[in-house]
Amino acid sequence: MLDWRAYIDETARAVSFLSRLPVPDRCFTGHDGSLSRTAAAFPLAGLLIALPSAFVLWLSQMLSADATIAALLTIAVNVAITGALHEDGLSDTADGLGGGHDREKALTIMKDSRIGTYGALALILSIALRTTALAALCTPGANTPAIAAWLAGASLSRGLMAWHWSALPSARVEGVASRAGAPGKQIANLALVLGGALAIALGWLTLPLAPLLAAVCVSGAISYVFTARIRHRLGGQTGDTIGACQQFAEIGFLVTLAIAL
Template sequence: MREFADATLRSLVFLTRFPGRYASFPAGYALGADAQAFPLAGLLAAIPAALVLLAADAAGLSPLVAATLSVAALVLTTGALHEDGLGDVADGLGGHHERERAIAIMKDSRVGTYGALALLLSVALRIGLLAQLVEADRGGAALALFAAAAVSRGAMAWLWSALPSADIGGLADRMGRPTAAIGLRALLLGDGIFLVLGALAFGILPALAGLALGGLVLLWFRGVIWRRLGGQSGDCLGAVQQLTEIAALLGLALGA
């Protein structure tokens, strides 16, 4: 239990702006070994966003404003880590470039048209879906934030383990790719958390819908990057977190 708690704290350091002084990093540390704790790190990362959501709603602000502030809190907590990955992947794959050129574009810090549009749509969709959930049930919306944060980080870990590195020497490659068993445990843990919290928030059918949509998006994205890049990269992991989070929230919103 203590080991899993340590893995969660170490994962939180890499996935958020959580201060590293509270985590213990052994010699030769590899993040991939802790990937099974990604869903729990996601739960912790969602706490500020959930508190902001509830506080804004309690203060009488509209669901749209409350959702906007909540998504902003989530972006600040993670340091826009996953949004950066989504924008880079959209730029790299959007122009139908060959593998080497696509990877080079993804490493470029500049944001292109495809990246800007992907970020705009990601933020707009998350705000809109969360606002709809607040209208249905503000407590349920807060639980949905936790559920989506957990399942999307489980998807990250699974994708990392399921494909070889497309960017040898890149961040994800240097951090040590998780084993297939670790990736599967993370995926199942994230799915389980999502089902429980989603069902508590809006019922079992919306929770199943969110899980199904998230799974379809995860498999679709895996196929895309396998064909286009021959594997995954750190940017791909960030992108899949964003995509599966949106899909999971969409399933809940459809049912709610």
């Protein structure tokens, strides 16, 4: 297990890996580049990465911006901060699964930097579903529920992303995820528990408990089904499927909350 000092360093490394936010060089002194322990900090890193976009959401609501505009601005800022890391994974995964009739063909398509029809549609639907769901959570006169939901989804989805990474072997030995070092079961479980705990804690004071727990469960179920599907089609995870898992988990969480509330 990690002590709190080591966890701070791992969180900084996770922020650097998952976003374009600057991190002090001292956090990487003596580090071998492995992410096998860093994955434990993914949920907290996800929360920190989402803070700037959460501020945009708060400011947009304070300025009485239309809910859809506020939600779209929030997601746009988040995409800029993460460098569309997870969206890229979703797009490549959709192209591979949609266009590849067998494992090798799917993996070959996923390595191609060009975007296809399935990938484009996946991106459109991801942005549309998250924007619509977040806009539905923007209640006039009460901006905290939407902000809490946004931050909770960011934390939970990163925990589930780490679990997906650990639950499957690497589909490509030369892939980025394989070279980075998959987290062990103990680290993945820590990330999963922390992601769920942060999601519940963030939403506890501003969101009804039943819809919140339902959203956590649906997000987890979607991630489980997606992981099972990847196991069947590809035999293992890649960096793209890890990113896609984050997107599915976040979509499931936000959409469930928007429907339940």
